[in-house]
Amino acid sequence: MRIELEKRAKISTLFSILSPFIAFLLMIVFGGIMFALLGKNPVTALYSFFVEPLSEVWSLHELAIKAAPLILIAVGLSVCFRSNNWNIGAEGQFIMGAIAGSILPVVFYDWQSPLVLPLMMLMGMLGGALFAAIPAFLKAHMNTNEILTSLMLVYVAQLFLDWLVRGPWRNPGGMNFPETRTFAANAILPEMIASGRTHWGFAFAIIAAILVWFMMRYTLKGFEISVLGQSERAGRFAGFSSRRMIWFSMLLSGALAGLAGISEVSGAIQQLRPVISPGYGFTAIIVAFLGRLNPLGIIAAGLVLALTYLGGEAAQLSLGVSDKVTRVFQGLLLFFVLSCDTLIHYRIRLVWYRFTASDLDGSR
Amino acid sequence: MKKLLLALASTAAVIGFASAAAAQEKAKVCFVYVGSKTDGGWTQAHDIGRLELEKALGDKIETQFLESVPEGPDAERAIERLARSGCGLIFTTSFGFMDATIKIAQKFPDVKFEHATGYKTAPNVATYNSRFYEGRYIQGVIAAKMSEKGVAGYIASFPIPEVVMGINSFVIGARSINPDFKIKVVWANTWFDPGKEADAAKALVDQGVDILTQHTDTTAPMQVAAERGIKAFGQASDMIAAGPKTQLTAIVDTWGAYYIKRTQAFLDGKWETTSSWDGLKDGILTMAPYTNMPDDVKKLAEDTEAKIKSGELKPFTGPLKKQDGSEWLAAGASSDDGTLLGMNFYVEGVDDQLPK
Numbered sequence: 001m002r003i004e005l006e007k008r009a010k011i012s013t014l015f016s017i018l019s020p021f022i023a024f025l026l027m028i029v030f031g032g033i034m035f036a037l038l039g040k041n042p043v044t045a046l047y048s049f050f051v052e053p054l055s056e057v058w059s060l061h062e063l064a065i066k067a068a069p070l071i072l073i074a075v076g077l078s079v080c081f082r083s084n085n086w087n088i089g090a091e092g093q094f095i096m097g098a099i100a101g102s103i104l105p106v107v108f109y110d111w112q113s114p115l116v117l118p119l120m121m122l123m124g125m126l127g128g129a130l131f132a133a134i135p136a137f138l139k140a141h142m143n144t145n146e147i148l149t150s151l152m153l154v155y156v157a158q159l160f161l162d163w164l165v166r167g168p169w170r171n172p173g174g175m176n177f178p179e180t181r182t183f184a185a186n187a188i189l190p191e192m193i194a195s196g197r198t199h200w201g202f203a204f205a206i207i208a209a210i211l212v213w214f215m216m217r218y219t220l221k222g223f224e225i226s227v228l229g230q231s232e233r234a235g236r237f238a239g240f241s242s243r244r245m246i247w248f249s250m251l252l253s254g255a256l257a258g259l260a261g262i263s264e265v266s267g268a269i270q271q272l273r274p275v276i277s278p279g280y281g282f283t284a285i286i287v288a289f290l291g292r293l294n295p296l297g298i299i300a301a302g303l304v305l306a307l308t309y310l311g312g313e314a315a316q317l318s319l320g321v322s323d324k325v326t327r328v329f330q331g332l333l334l335f336f337v338l339s340c341d342t343l344i345h346y347r348i349r350l351v352w353y354r355f356t357a358s359d360l361d362g363s364r
Numbered sequence: 365m366k367k368l369l370l371a372l373a374s375t376a377a378v379i380g381f382a383s384a385a386a387a388q389e390k391a392k393v394c395f396v397y398v399g400s401k402t403d404g405g406w407t408q409a410h411d412i413g414r415l416e417l418e419k420a421l422g423d424k425i426e427t428q429f430l431e432s433v434p435e436g437p438d439a440e441r442a443i444e445r446l447a448r449s450g451c452g453l454i455f456t457t458s459f460g461f462m463d464a465t466i467k468i469a470q471k472f473p474d475v476k477f478e479h480a481t482g483y484k485t486a487p488n489v490a491t492y493n494s495r496f497y498e499g500r501y502i503q504g505v506i507a508a509k510m511s512e513k514g515v516a517g518y519i520a521s522f523p524i525p526e527v528v529m530g531i532n533s534f535v536i537g538a539r540s541i542n543p544d545f546k547i548k549v550v551w552a553n554t555w556f557d558p559g560k561e562a563d564a565a566k567a568l569v570d571q572g573v574d575i576l577t578q579h580t581d582t583t584a585p586m587q588v589a590a591e592r593g594i595k596a597f598g599q600a601s602d603m604i605a606a607g608p609k610t611q612l613t614a615i616v617d618t619w620g621a622y623y624i625k626r627t628q629a630f631l632d633g634k635w636e637t638t639s640s641w642d643g644l645k646d647g648i649l650t651m652a653p654y655t656n657m658p659d660d661v662k663k664l665a666e667d668t669e670a671k672i673k674s675g676e677l678k679p680f681t682g683p684l685k686k687q688d689g690s691e692w693l694a695a696g697a698s699s700d701d702g703t704l705l706g707m708n709f710y711v712e713g714v715d716d717q718l719p720k
Contacts, residue, residue, distance in 0.1 A: 058448070062441050162553065166523070166719060177459070177524050268437035273460075278434050309438075313445060316430055323432045 005346040015344050020290050020297070023336035024304070030332055040319050048318045049311035049325075061196030063306050065268055069094070069277070071205035071302035072260035073284035075212050076253030078293040082216070083229040083249045089135060089150030090257040091281025092157035093128040097258020098265040099161055100127020102272050105187035106169050106180045116186050120262055121204075128258015129251045131157065136250035140243045146250070154281070162274045169272065180272040189267035199267030201260070206299065208256055213295035225249070257281060286334045289341075305330065393417065393627055394451035395429040396442055398458035399556055405581030405600040406555065407431065409617035410457045410480075412601075416620030421627055435460025440467060447472040453630045455623065456480065459524070465489060476635050478626060481526060483705065485637050492622055495643030496526075497533035497704070498672050499615035499651060500577075501679035503597045504537025505668050506612050506654070507575045508545050509661045510595055515715075517568030518549045519561055519578040519585050523719045525707040527579050533679045534577060535713040537668075548573055549716035558584040569594065575612075586610060595656060602652040613665065614652035621647045641701065645673040680704065685712045 015022075031049070032042035053059045073090045080087040101124030104116055134153060138144035162178075171181040189199045216222035228235035228245045235242060265276055287305050291298030312326030395414050399407035414427050428451065433442045439461045446454050447468055455478045456465045462482035469477045469489045477489040485491055507516045518534065520527050531549060538545040548571055550564040561580050565588035568576060576596040578585045583606035589596035590610040598604065598614025622642065629635045642648040651669055654662045671677035682693030687710035693699060710718055 056448075058444070065437070065441075178522060182463075264437070268440075273436060275434070276436065278436075278438060310441075313430060313442060317428055317445065317449060323430070 002351040004349045004351050005342070006349045008345060008347055011344055015340075016292070019340040019344060020292065020301070020337060023290070023333060023340050026336040026340075027329060027332040031329055034325075034328065035319075035321075038321060040321065045315060045319055045321075049315045049329075050307060052314045052318070053307060053310040058196050059310065061193075061198045062310060063303060064198040064202045066309055067302040067306035068199075068201040068205045069260040069264050069280045070284050070287045070305055071299055072201070072208055072263070073253075073257045073281055074287035074291060074298045074302060075205070075209045075295050076256030077284055077288040078291070078295060078298060079212060079216075079225060080249045080253045081229075081288060082293050083225045083245050084232070085139070085246055085249045086147045087132065087135070087150050087250055087253050088147050088285070089132070089153050089281070090253065090284055091277060091279065092150070092154035093131045093254040093257035094261035094264075094277055094281045095154075095157040095161050096131035096261070097124040097128030097255075098261035098272065098276055099157075099164065100124055100130075100258065101262030102169075102180065102183075102265060105183040105266075106272065109181060109184060112184065112186055114186070117189065117266070120187060120266060121259060124258045124262025125255040126258070128261060129255040132250045132254025132257070133247075136247050139250075140246045146246075158275075161272065161276070165272050165274055171271075178274050182271045183266060187266060188270055189263055197268075199263070201263030201267045204259060204263055205302070208259075209295040209299050216295065221248075257284075283330065286330060286337075290333065290337050304333075308333070391425045391453070391631060392449075392451045393425050393427050393623075393630075394446040394449075394454045395427065396433050396439065396446065396454065396456045396458075396461060397429060397431040398433060398435065398460065399431070399581065401429070401431050403556060403581055404583050404603070404606075406617070407457070407581075409600050410455075410619055413617075413619030413623045417623040417627055420620075420624045421631070424631055425627060433461075436464075440464040443468045443477075444471070447475045451475065453478070453627060453635070459526075476630060483639075485639055487637055490626075490635075490637045490640065492626075492638075492640040492642075494617060494619075494648045495641060496615055496617075496649060497529050497679055498644045499649055500530045500533040501537035501672065501677075502651060502665055502668050503577055503613065503615070504534040504539075504545075505541055506657065506661060506665050507534070507577070507597075508538040508541035509664065510612065510657060511545075511575045513572060513574050514542055514545050515573045516545070516547045516575040516577060517565070517571070517573035518547050519564045519568070519576070519580055520549050520551050521555050521580050522553060523551065523708075525705055528710070528718065529704050529707045530579055531714060532707065532711045535711055536679055536684065539713050546713055546715050549714065551719060552580055554580065556581045558582045561585050562588050565589065566592075583607075598652060604652060604655065609656060611652070612656055613654050616650050616652050618647060618650050643672070644669065645675070686710065687712055687714055687718075 028046060032046055035042045035045035077087060077090060101120040103123060104120050135146045135149040138149050139146040165180055166178045169180045171179055189201060192198050192200055192203060224240045227238060228240050228242050232242050265272060269276055283305055287298055287301045291301035308326050308329045312323050315321050315325055316323050397407045397410060401407055401411040414429060418427050430442045433439050435458060443456060443464055453476045457480045459481045462479055462484055465477050465479045466484050466486060466489060469486050473488055479489060479491050481493045482491050518531055520531060535547055548568055550568055552560045552564045554560055561582055562584040565576055565585040569592045574594045576585050576589045578599050581600060583603045586596050586598060586603045586606040590607040595612050596607060596610050598611050600617050602614050602616050604611045654665050678698045680699035682697045683695040684693040686692045
């Protein structure tokens with residue numbers, strides 16, 4: 001017996017839309033089973049994981065803070081992925097954006113001006129975009145695999161940040177500890193609403209999502225992205241350049257990841273440290289796919305993934321289960337999204353056949 | 365029969381109610397851990413302290429913890445969550461939680477905070493630390509006696525004062541026995557990474573050291589030492605299981621006594637902010653049994669420990685020179701705590717450049 005995946009002639013639009021919801025449901029079911037096996041009541045466990053964090057105002061703010069970088073990065077990645085450019089290095093672009101944006105508050109900390117904050121954001125975008133330009137250049141002109149180069153550059157960025165905060169940018173008043181000076185008040189991204197900590201990074205994320213959604217849906221550029229992503233040859237016939245698309249998509253996603261980086265540093269951390277991201281750049285890949293590579297879907301998906309982080313903490317406190325539960329849920333979710341998608345595109349066929357003489361003489 | 369059942373049921377209800385009420389009145393003491401509570405090192409030592417606290421005061425308090433909390437904005441949220449969930453006293457057990465602890469403490473003036481190894485306090489934030497360097501001095505003494513080559517390897521985490529202090533204390537201890545003793549340092553730039561720590565250990569052994577010591581949290585270096593047939597020291601927890609024939613001793617963090625003392629003060633309403641820096645004599649660190657060494661070395665180690673406990677011996681006492689040969693402490697002079705807590709230079713005998 002063999003199991004074969006057979007391409008479906010027609011892909012159901014209905015199920016393409018439903019697939020993330022089915023995946024979410026499956027995650028809940030299997031998560032519940034997991035909690036039951038751990039000896040916890042699955043209903044209360046799931047309640048404390050997915051509902052409790054939504055029941056308080058402060059915790060909603062935390063959700064927005066956590067979702068902002070995920071959404072911002074994933075929106076950029078969606079453009080890349082749609083155009084068949086596999087930027088896996090958003091984590092590095094996030095870090096380089098944070099570093100570039102921090103030049104003003106760390107090196108020129110004396111300069112007090114209302115211009116500081118907007119300039120920081122711009123420099124953050126520039127930093128992320130320039131760092132993404134490296135794999136873009138290598139792919140466009142050297143035909144290098146961008147998955148490898150962008151991923152490897154993540155480690156370069158991490159180590160560069162590490163070197164900066166331990167060396168030249170170390171806080172002179174910080175007892176030799178690896179961190180930069182804390183940003184002055186004019187370099188801190190203000191809170192949006194008085195009731196909690198949500199900073200303007202969340203607004204950036206929503207605005208970026210809407211703009212990119214508009215671009216994808218109503219502009220020629222959006223059409224170009226989809227066409228080149230689906231078939232480079234068809235795109236060439238239409239006069240689109242896949243090389244220019246590499247540059248466009250990588251720079252755009254780099255800039256958005258960089259903006260996410262400087263927003264996170266300026267809004268939430270308020271200084272540079274050796275580690276500024278718990279892996280946002282990688283989690284954002286899950287967010288992008290869960291959101292169907294659609295910017296509006298990504299907003300929802302970003303909030304869901306942010307919820308798994310908060311829920312993991314809540315479950316630790318109220319149930320005493322390990323924090324690894326967060327990772328398990330994120331893994332389940334990605335697994336089910338991908339398997340649902342596979343089953344939408346392919347059908348499983350069990351192939352039974354008897355051995356015949358031709359099998360044995362190898363002509364088959 | 366019916367009456368009996370009714371009586372039983374009502375008794376059960378009363379008991380149930382009473383115990384529920386008692387549970388309500390229990391104070392909550394909470395912990396934030398940077399690693400996993402089964403890391404075999406730093407965090408595990410804190411968790412053992414928490415369990416001791418539960419054992420000692422379990423009738424008056426309950427404990428909760430969050431583990432593997434990354435330093436940075438996530439820490440802030442984790443601490444806020446604990447403060448909101450009704451914790452009265454919160455221990456944040458990593459240096460990197462310092463600013464987050466201070467920020468949340470401002471928001472929750474009625475909650476008491478205790479931050480491990482930091483230097484910022486507030487009316488409701490105390491700090492606590494342990495004089496680990498006292499244990500390192502004893503290790504240095506043992507190393508000088510046990511090493512044939514007179515060179516030890518030191519796997520260090522980050523070039524912060526805490527770690528530099530430990531390296532210096534080890535060298536000073538070793539040079540009190542063998543004035544030519546040297547140590548080589550490898551910076552692993554991590555607290556917890558078995559792979560990197562093992563690589564660092566191998567590199568040091570390849571460079572010819574015959575004693576290993578570490579300021580990182582896993583048992584990987586101990587295992588490398590065991591494979592290569594040299595001796596090593598454990599860190600934070602007793603690591604004898606990882607090297608039954610390898611471990612000479614270990615610095616064991618025994619936070620339990622401190623946690624019980626401070627929680628008791630909290631329950632009595634006598635909690636006040638402090639910057640506590642206790643040592644061997646207070647029981648906040650203890651030495652694991654001295655093993656795998658001849659009796660005379662063991663005797664010397666025990667004597668050194670006793671002298672440190674009695675205050676007769678202070679590790680940072682002159683004459684001491686800095687690495688560049690310049691005078692640091694004159695004969696008989698002891699370093700003040702401020703210099704130690706901001707230590708950013710090596711003493712003589714360290715074969716390494718301090719990362720700048």
